Amino acid sequence: MSQLTEHMILAYSCNRIYALSFLYAKDSEVMSRHKSPGTRPILKRSLLPLVASVLVAVTAAAGCAPTENPGNPTLSLADSYSPKHPFGKYGVSVFLDKLKEDGIDTEYYPSGQMGNAEDLASLISTDNIDIGPASAAYLEDKLPLSSVGDLPMMTTDACVASNSMMDLLDEDGVLYKEEYEDRELRPLWVSIIPGYEVMTSKTKVEDPTDVRGLLLRSSGGAFDVTMETIGASAVSMSAADTYEAMTRNTVDGTAMPFVSVPSYNLEQVANYSTKGLNLGSVGIPYVISERTWDGLTSQEQHKVTDAAAKAQQSLCAGLNKEKSEAESLMKDAGVEFTPITGDAKDQWTDELSRAKSDWATSLDSAGLPGTEVLTEFEKAVTKNERNRSNS
Numbered sequence: 001m002s003q004l005t006e007h008m009i010l011a012y013s014c015n016r017i018y019a020l021s022f023l024y025a026k027d028s029e030v031m032s033r034h035k036s037p038g039t040r041p042i043l044k045r046s047l048l049p050l051v052a053s054v055l056v057a058v059t060a061a062a063g064c065a066p067t068e069n070p071g072n073p074t075l076s077l078a079d080s081y082s083p084k085h086p087f088g089k090y091g092v093s094v095f096l097d098k099l100k101e102d103g104i105d106t107e108y109y110p111s112g113q114m115g116n117a118e119d120l121a122s123l124i125s126t127d128n129i130d131i132g133p134a135s136a137a138y139l140e141d142k143l144p145l146s147s148v149g150d151l152p153m154m155t156t157d158a159c160v161a162s163n164s165m166m167d168l169l170d171e172d173g174v175l176y177k178e179e180y181e182d183r184e185l186r187p188l189w190v191s192i193i194p195g196y197e198v199m200t201s202k203t204k205v206e207d208p209t210d211v212r213g214l215l216l217r218s219s220g221g222a223f224d225v226t227m228e229t230i231g232a233s234a235v236s237m238s239a240a241d242t243y244e245a246m247t248r249n250t251v252d253g254t255a256m257p258f259v260s261v262p263s264y265n266l267e268q269v270a271n272y273s274t275k276g277l278n279l280g281s282v283g284i285p286y287v288i289s290e291r292t293w294d295g296l297t298s299q300e301q302h303k304v305t306d307a308a309a310k311a312q313q314s315l316c317a318g319l320n321k322e323k324s325e326a327e328s329l330m331k332d333a334g335v336e337f338t339p340i341t342g343d344a345k346d347q348w349t350d351e352l353s354r355a356k357s358d359w360a361t362s363l364d365s366a367g368l369p370g371t372e373v374l375t376e377f378e379k380a381v382t383k384n385e386r387n388r389s390n391s
Helices: 003-032 047-061 086-101 117-125 145-150 158-169 174-180 222-230 239-247 258-264 290-294 298-332 342-365 370-390
Strands: 074-078 105-109 131-133 185-193 197-200 215-218 233-236 253-256 272-275 282-289 336-339
Touching: 074 086, 086 105, 086 185, 086 282, 086 298, 117 131, 117 282, 145 158, 145 174, 145 222, 145 282, 145 342, 145 370, 158 174, 158 185, 158 282, 158 298, 158 370, 174 185, 174 370, 185 290, 185 298, 215 222, 215 239, 222 233, 222 253, 222 342, 239 253, 239 258, 253 258, 258 298, 282 290, 282 298, 298 336, 342 370
Parallel strands: 074 105, 074 131, 215 233, 215 253, 272 336
Antiparallel strands: 131 282, 185 282, 197 253, 197 272
C-alpha cells in the first residue's frame, strides 16, 4: 500500500473516530436526563469520563493524535473540487506551486478524496489535514454570518467579491472575530463566484412572478433565504447532482453562475437562463488550522500568506475570464438568455433587497450581528469596486 493511500485511510478513520466520540458523549448526556416512572433520574453522566478516556486511548493507538513535525513542514490540503475546476485550476494549483517554489512540501487530496464539505471541516479541526475549504453554505449552523458573501446584488466581479470577503476575514475583521478565531481556523484566501442566474429547463424566467412555485436547486445558507423571499422552493443539493436532477425533472432549475455551467454540462439540460440578475454568490474560504499555523516559523507563515494572496488574485482573474467563455458555450448549445432590464430589473431589485434584510434580521433575532456584518460587507464591496475602477 502506498504512503499516500495509508495517509488517506488513516485521516478518514480518525475523522470517523472523532465523530463517534461526539455521538457517545451526546448519548451519555441525553441518558443522564432520562427518568423512569416513579424513580429518581438514572445517573449516567458518570460514563462521560470513562467514554472520553477510552476514546482518547483509541485515537492515540490509531495514530490520530497530532504529531510534532520538526524541520521543513509538509502541509496537506484537501477539497471536494476536481483539479480542472476553476477553484483548482486557478486557485489551489497556484497556491501549491508557489509553496513548492518557496521550499514548502505539500500533499494534495482533490475531488472529495477525504470526504464531503462537513468531513473536511472536521478533518481540519482535528489536525488530520492542514488546509481546506470551510463553506458557509454547507456549515450553516457553524458559520451563519459567513454566508453574507452569498447574498444577492453585491457585485458581479470575482476580484471585488473575494477581496471584500477577505477584508472581513482578516485578523481585525468582524467575520474572523465572530466565527473563525474561537474555532482556531485562519482564512488564507477566498474562492468566490458571483453573479448567479436562474437557469431552467422548461420555464422562461423574466420577473419575480415567474419563479414562484418553482423547485430550484440551492447551495444552502443565504441562498435558501433568497429562494424563500422570491417565492421559489429551495432544494438543497450539490452542484454535481444538478444535471441528473434537471434531467429527471426533480427540480425545475437551478441558481448557478455561467462559469460553473461547463463543469457540470448544464448547457445540455438548461434551455433558459436569466442574464444580469445577480441572484447571489457562493464564497468558500480556504482555511488553515491555527495549531498548524502556530507550528510554522515566521518565514514559513510569510510564504504561506504570499502563496494564498497569489492564489486569490489568480482565481478571481480566471473566474472573470471564464465567465464570458462559459456564456458563449451556453449560447452555442442553444440556451435562450433573458436580459433582466427595465421594469423587471426594478421588481427584482425590490425582491432581492428584501432578501438581504430578511437574512440580516433573522440573524439579529438569534443574537448574532447580522446587520453589522451586512453593512460591513457592503462597505467593503463599495471600497473594492472603487479601487478596481481606479487601478
